[in-house]
Amino acid sequence: MKLKYHFFIFLSFAFALVACNDDPILLKDPVSSLSNDCVKRSLPLAPNIIGNEIEFAYAMAVPKNLGKLASAQVVASIAGATGTYFDPNSYYTNSSGQDVAVRVASDSQTNGTITSVNFTVDTCAATLRYYYIIPEEAREKEVQFTFSVKASNGQTAEYKLGPYKISKMDMIKDLLLTNENCYLSFSNPGEAVHVYSEADIKADPSLASKIDIMYAYSPKEDLSHAFYTPSSPKEYMDGVVLPSSFVNNTRMLKIYGLRDRQLSDLQYSNFIDDLDFKELNLNKAVYYILSLKEEAGAWIETADGKYRAFVYVNKASKGEMTISVKRYMM
Amino acid sequence: MKNKIIVLFLFVLSVTACSDFPVDEDGLLITTRTECYVSNFDLIDTDLQSVKVGNAYVDTTAQIAIMYVKFGTPLINLWPQISLCEDAKLDPKIVERMDFSVSKMNIEFMEGDWKSGNATTQLNERIVDNPSAFPSTAKRFTVIAGNREIKKEYIFLIVERPLQ
Incomplete structure (x- = not known):
């Protein structure tokens, strides 16, 4: 009897909660500044071997009313070998499932450990791919990456990935x-x-x-x-x-x-x-x-x-x- | 409730006590079966593929198992797979890869010994009929029947087929 009574109270309480909830709720704070995210696109388990690439996808976005994307860069803890670059294209997937490139940035510049691009189109969001060619110097060491982006309003955002162990083989x-x-x-x-x-x-x-x-x-x-x-x-x-x-x-x-x-x-x-x-x-x-x-x-x-x-x-x-x-x- | 559990427990206990199937030193059931033979024989290489060509020949009367392998098959690191009749077991047990080069027979082949790459009955029978030609080092395994009273020792021979 007591149990039934408790259950009824609980049920009506739950109803009350649901009934009151008629405005959509944002699970997080609304985005009010430049934000970024990054994933490693290469196979997660695959050993990182000298001369091969590690591929990342770096996503950046700033609310439209705050400005546009200005530049992006990656700092690798060990300078990448020749061929390390930022793909200046952003990609979308078409109806046949193919990636279609849209050019959004200048050619990638690599200077020592830093690889950078400047955005050449008026865009407030983009995902760029970064290819790191594993250099001989990194053999048996760990490599870390710091991705960062600048917006036209002066805001910056940063995302760190790694460390990744480089194989000896x-x-x-x-x-x-x-x-x-x-x-x-x-x-x-x-x-x-x-x-x-x-x-x-x-x-x-x-x-x-x-x-x-x-x-x-x-x-x-x-x-x-x-x-x-x-x-x-x-x-x-x-x-x-x-x-x-x-x-x-x-x-x-x-x-x-x-x-x-x-x-x-x-x-x-x-x-x-x-x-x-x-x-x-x-x-x-x-x-x-x-x-x-x-x-x-x-x-x-x-x-x-x-x-x-x-x-x-x-x-x-x-x-x-x-x-x-x-x-x-x- | 408690009473019920106790009764059930006692019942289970009595059932267990009644079972009088004996087990051997390996914890395997000793049964009444008297069959005691090798039914098949295979050897697995390091690439986990069988090295056998055609079928193994098992003579259960002469207690001989013959396997034919491709020309050039290395025999030093093989895992034997020996199939037995029901309830039987093997002695010694197979716990690791073995060197079967000690079982390799050198034999002169004759016309009609091979047909499309496989050994013929003529060859099987000629090998079995000439035990004096068996290498003295050949691998031997004993089959123990389900009743654990009958034991038969089999000799395992390897014959390399000529280059194909």
């Missing part, structure tokens, strides 16, 4: 391997892998000592796309001859279906990060891999133990193979 994509272009070396600085051709080795035989893996294609089904080292059993090499000064016994582990998103450009959210290389155990590795196919790959450790890498097979067709590589220096 290097990445390279879409290298073509053929029976002529077949010697892989993982030891070049700043380059995840370098592919030397037969002609390169002929021209400079000393390069052969840098080779870590030799690629070979055979039309025979059991061999097809293969990786060889000097320790590969000769009976599995089908007459393939290694250069005489190729001595590195690179350790390998065959993998299938590790579709790293950055290497494969497929939709799977798998990422190979620095930690994967650090924790990799290649105690039971092999010295040759046969019949590699699309979406397969291999973990690699160079003979001196200095580099570890993951080779992903993007494409394996008759006579050639396209690979992408992430490499980590131990």
Whole structure:
């Protein structure tokens, strides 16, 4: 009985509240000054790799009666590499879902750590995209960004993003391997892998000592796309001859279906990060891999133990193979 | 209310007490089944793909399981998958990747041993009929029947097919 009574009181109280509430209520204070917001558009989980970009979208708006946007800038804690810029366009999405650019600002100027643009049209709101190319200096460091905007009435607003950890590893994509272009070396600085051709080795035989893996294609089904080292059993090499000064016994582990998103450009959210290389155990590795196919790959450790890498097979067709590589220096 | 709970509890207790199915040292039920055989055999490489070509050949009388692998398959780091009859278990247990190169047989092939890349019955039978050619180091696993009284040791052999 008591419960019923309480419930009734509560219900009428709730009714009263709802009934009184006939004016729309702003959940926040009305915007009365220049305001801004920023998001990172690049994949949130993806490791930030030297030479690749980090993309941001910076939104700015000032109430129309207060003025218009004058300029925008970003200060990165470590100056971006060549190619770092503010896209001077604002974008809207049309009915077919495509982004359509509308030019709103001057060309992007980058001076040291500062990248800036001036608005060239009379606008009180815009979203600009900022592309930061990760420089070599940022390797294994953290980068922070301070976005700021100025309005014609002198107001300013600021938005900080970061820190973002920059990976130690290097990445390279879409290298073509053929029976002529077949010697892989993982030891070049700043380059995840370098592919030397037969002609390169002929021209400079000393390069052969840098080779870590030799690629070979055979039309025979059991061999097809293969990786060889000097320790590969000769009976599995089908007459393939290694250069005489190729001595590195690179350790390998065959993998299938590790579709790293950055290497494969497929939709799977798998990422190979620095930690994967650090924790990799290649105690039971092999010295040759046969019949590699699309979406397969291999973990690699160079003979001196200095580099570890993951080779992903993007494409394996008759006579050639396209690979992408992430490499980590131990 | 309390009484009801106590009664229910006692009932559950009595039901539990009545069940007299014994369990073995692994906590597995010991049943009355006497079947004791390997039904299938597979080996998984580091890329989580099977290295098998065609079907594994299991001779339950001779207690031999033969697997044919592609030419050049590395055998040092494989995870065996051994299917058994119902309620049976395997000894030793498979807890890690193994080196199966010790099970590799060297054999001279003859005309008619292979058909479209797969081994023929002729080859299966020739291998089984010649136990003296089995490598002495070959992997062996014991199948233990559901009643835990029957044990059969199987020998596991690997044969590499010629280059295709």
